Amino acid sequence: MAVRPLSARPARLRGRLRASAVVAVCVAALCPGVADAAAPAEPHDDRRLRQQIEEFVRGPGGPPGVIAVLRRDGSSRVVRAGVADLETGRPPRVDDHMRIASTSKAFNGAVALALVDRGALALDDTLRERLPRLPAAWGAxxxxxxxxxxxxxxxxxxxxxxxxxLLDDPRHRFDSRRLLDFVADEPLRFRPGSRYRYSNSDNIAVALMTEAATGTRYERLLRDLVYRPLGLRRTGLPQGHRLPEPYLHGYEVTPPPPEDVSELLSASGVWASGGIVSTPADLTRFVRGYTGGALFGRAVTREQRRWREGASEPAGPGRNKAGLGLFRYETRCGVVLGHTGNFPGYTQLMAATPDGRRSLTFSVTTQINRDLAPDRLERLRAIQEDFVCDLLRDGRRTDGR
Known part of the structure; x- marks a missing residue:
């Protein structure tokens, strides 16, 4: 299959940037970590799950690759379809790096809530108190x-x-700590607390608050409060456009032939809102620890799980509700907690049961959201719900508290 070169970027890049808000199968029995391994017979349910993602890959506008990691009862299974790289044809692997897009916002929440747990921040701290350089109109x-x-x-x-x-130079190196300057002359969209509206600015401000409270750079806070406690060895927050090898190549697939957009954009333009690079294995470790109580205590967890109407972007499986740096996905089989994300070349879901004991990561190598591909998004959400149901099978229903 031919792949369009990076220089042949489509004219509709502006629309895609706005919408971003910037077949092989392996089933593995895994030890405490997550790693590819040979497996004997393939369980019936995995054949059914594999068939769904194979059909999704082969369908119109389908992604070149999908990899899902389901972990429960001390073991993991990896279900994958398509390829990680159209040039080589190799299958996706759990140690492949990838852009995790807005699931980075959960890492942002993890840092902030860990600091709340330690008393360095409070949930009622205001921008006026912590970041007085920001517009006074935002202070409350x-x-x-x-x-x-x-x-x-x-x-x-x-x-x-x-x-x-971005249109002039997609790899422009932004000063990530000055991203809010682009809207500093604008008023608030509504009275704070009165309604829900997903905004990438929110998590930039959160990261700046964590730096102001600690005098420590956000990248180091991620390392000390998240990566090290959870054993994340292949996760980081870069500034440039390069991805470390090996990586899942992300593609723009419409119109054909596919275009490799893995390294189209500099991560500096999304930073704490969507710039993290990780792997399916590390993302699995993160979501289990984040929902399972490894990073902060029960009092903070209770505050985090005060749900209100609101969906992640793109919407996750089932009915969505919003918490603090976390979403509740109520499916026909029970509830999981997690986050989604999308970025040119990638669409992500990570979710786990409220106790963190069962988890799912689901990575797709093209961008799918309601603006770019509403029909494909609904198909993707249906497939993700089936994976959640498999994850929760033989377990009690969860209510998300």
């Missing part, structure tokens, strides 16, 4: 509202000046 916004996407902050990724820079 609290950390809680930022994490809940009820702040009313204008989304800098929708700003025409920001988009013009």
């Amino acid at each position: 916004v609290t950390l809680r509202q930022l994490l809940h996407h009820t702040s009313g902050l204008p989304d800098y990724t929708e700003d025409p000046a920001f988009l013009d820079i």
Whole structure:
């Protein structure tokens, strides 16, 4: 299959950037970590799951590759379809790096809530108190509202000046700590706390608050409060456009032939809102620890799980509700907690039971959301719900508390 070169970027890049808000199968029995391994017979349910993602890959506008990791009862299974790289034809692997897009926001929540647990921050701390350089009109916004996407902050990724820079040079190196300057002259979209509106600006502000509270760079806070405690060895927050080898190549698939957009954009333009690079194995470790109580205590967890109406972007399986840096996905088989994300070349879901004992990561190597591909998004959500049901099979229903 021919692949369009990076230089042949489509004319509709602006629409895609706006929408971003910037067949082989393996079933493995795994030890404490997650790694590819040979397996004997393939269980019947895995054949059914494999068939679904194979059909999704082969269908119109389907992604070149899908890899899902299901972990429960001390073992993991890897179900994959398609390829990680159209040039070589190799299958996706759990140690492949990838852009995790807005699932980075859960890492952002993990840092902030760990600091709340330690008393370095409070959920009712305001931008006026922690970041007085930001516009006075934003001053009453609290950390809680930022994490809940009820702040009313204008989304800098929708700003025409920001988009013009990306169109002129997609690999432009932004000063990540000045991204909110693009909308500093704009008022709040609504009174803080009065409604839900997903905004990439929220998590930039959260990261800046964590730095102001600790005097420590956000990248180091990620390392000390998240990566090290959970044993994440292949996860990081880069500034440039390069991905470490090996990696899942991300593609734009419509119109054909596919175009490799893995390294189209600099991560500096999304930073704490969507810039993290990780692997399916590390993402599995993260979501289990994040929902399972490994990073902060029960009092903070109770605050995190005060749900309100609101969906992740793109929407996850089932009915969505929003917590603090976390979403509740109520499916026909029970509830899982997690986050989704999308970025040119990638669509992500990570989810786990509220105790963290069962988890699912589901990575797709093209961008799918309601603006770009609403029909494919609904098909993807249906497939993800079937994977969640398999994850929860033979277990009691969960209510998400």
